[in-house]
Amino acid sequence: MGVTLVPKPVEVRETGGSCPIRQDVEVIVSGEAEVGHAAEMLAQMLRQKTGHPVPVETLDEYRENREGIYFLPDPYIPGKSPERYLLTVEPNRIVLAAASFEGFARGIQALRQLFPTAAMQDVKIPLALPCVTIRDEPRFSWRGLNLDCSRHFMDVEFIKRYIDLLAYHRMNVFHWHLTDDHGWRIEIPGYPRLTGIGAWRKGKGGTPYGGYYTAGDIREVVQFAADRAVTVMPEIEMPGHSTAALAAYPELSCTGGPFEGATSWGIKKEVYCAGREETFTFLQAVLDRVMELFPSPYIHIGGDECLKTRWKKCPRCQARIKEEGLVNEEELQSYFISRMGHYIEENGRQFIGWDEILEGGIPPGAVVQSWRGTAGAVEAVHAGHRTIVSPTSHTYFDYGLARTDLAKVYGFDPVPEELSAEDASLVLGSEANMWTEYAPQHTIDSKVFPRLCALAEVLWTPEEERSLHDFRDRMQFHYARLEEMGVAFGPESESKLHMLRYLMRDARAFFGILAQDPGLALMHLRMYLGG
DSSP states (O other): OOOOOOOOOOOEEEEEEEEEEEETEEEEEEOHHHHHHHHHHHHHHHHHHHHHOOOEEOSSSSOOTEEEEEEEEOOTTSSSTTTOOOEEOSEEEEEEEEESHHHHHHHHHHHHHSSSSHHHHHHTTTTEEEEEEEEEOOSOOEEEEEEEESSSOHHHHHHHHHHHHHHTTTTOEEEEEEEEEEEBBOOOOTHHHHHHHHTTTEEEGOEEOOEEEEOHHHHHHHHHHTTOEEEEEEEEEEEOOHHHHHHHHHHGOOOOOOOOOOOOOOSSSOBBOOTTTHHHHHHHHHHHHHHHOOOOOEEEEOSSSSSOHHHHHHHHHHHHHHTOOSSHHHHHHHHHHHHHHHHHHTTTTTEEEEEGGGTOOOTTTTTEEESSHHHHHHHHTTTTEEEOOHHHHHHBSSSTTSSSSSHHHOOOOOTTTTTTTTGGGEEEEEEEOOOOOOOGGGGHHHHEEEEEEEHHHHHOOOOEEEEEEEEHHHHHHHHHHHHHHOOOOOOOOSHHHHHHHHHHHOHHHHHHHHHHOHHHHHHHHHHHEEE
């Protein structure tokens, strides 16, 4: 079939022949630091896959007749995105030119997909890449995955693995959901009970279940992502989804507690008290630490599914409504979000919230993540706000295949049809959302893949270049890459053909799931049998 990259590049021209990766291969770069860092990343990948030494050498100019892998900074590559790159594989050299470090990072991943899977599994087999010219850039600037690590704690190596998988598919945002009703996952100086109490809930038999990330863990993850040009954006939920924090510090609630970390799913009525000044002191301290650890230009503060039951009966909240000249509890939420949003902006960052933050009005710089369909995105854009469009209908990968299969994800367009071409410029892109109420760590692969591949192509490839038939053909080759990377992907749909292929693809994976989670394994079997 030829070159089968996922997502599909803007332009691919196969020129015939191949370029062998010899034992004496060198990576050759200009003297610019960012380019050298990208080149070292590729050299390290090649060392691991081939066993060759792969030195990195710096030269002042490109030498046309010298063999090797060249990294060339070039601001004049056609395209508009800073992530654009031009990759040329010739019989005796490879040239990767890009306009930025991000462009080099994307080009490296395209190059990585050109390696034959079988050869990468056995270093004794000579490696060769097909000769090709690829010109490429993304359709959208925001291409992410939201992973919920509050309902089920995910270990650091798993997080890093997923960031690498995002990079492999040329996605660039890892949205790290760190707090919710079920667990608080980040250390905050001065508030030790957040991790001593808030990070744990009652598991089976009443044993503590949970975990948290140290500052060292977070710095490790952030650096790992930065090396691959992936932004790690933290989410700290407020004013709702806060039971875990209130279990640790009940004095920040309307009633004073006591509380325990949630052990059931659904929306909880306990929320931060908007009438207590201590609430804002606490959340500012949390955000100070978050902004110290995460260099992301964006900080997500949730804002969704905040029940107003406690506020309506809380004398402090009612006093706040009166003091601030607010009309009702919806405007009290707007006050809460705006106050915390302004604090983030005063510290040189921008804030994002779920589409509920539109209720009552928000600051001009806010970014709205629309999840309850696309109406929130349309409202946000018409009010002059940028938006991330990730509706439950197409991007919630915790949902089963009966509701959202591969074809449906591939048919998604992040730009709502109500928006004009000019308005569409405020659509940053989209995210896959992997909520984990029913998905502990070992189940994530089968839910996220292969649907993430479809969304990656939606967000990267020009709309006119996309074809579901062509995508599915390329995926038949891409599945071998995923297997080589140890991804226990699930089926494309609930059809018996797809389920059968999934079960036959890797019987060991199925029985591995059976050993860890019999219910999940039986669910897959029932889906195949049609019961």
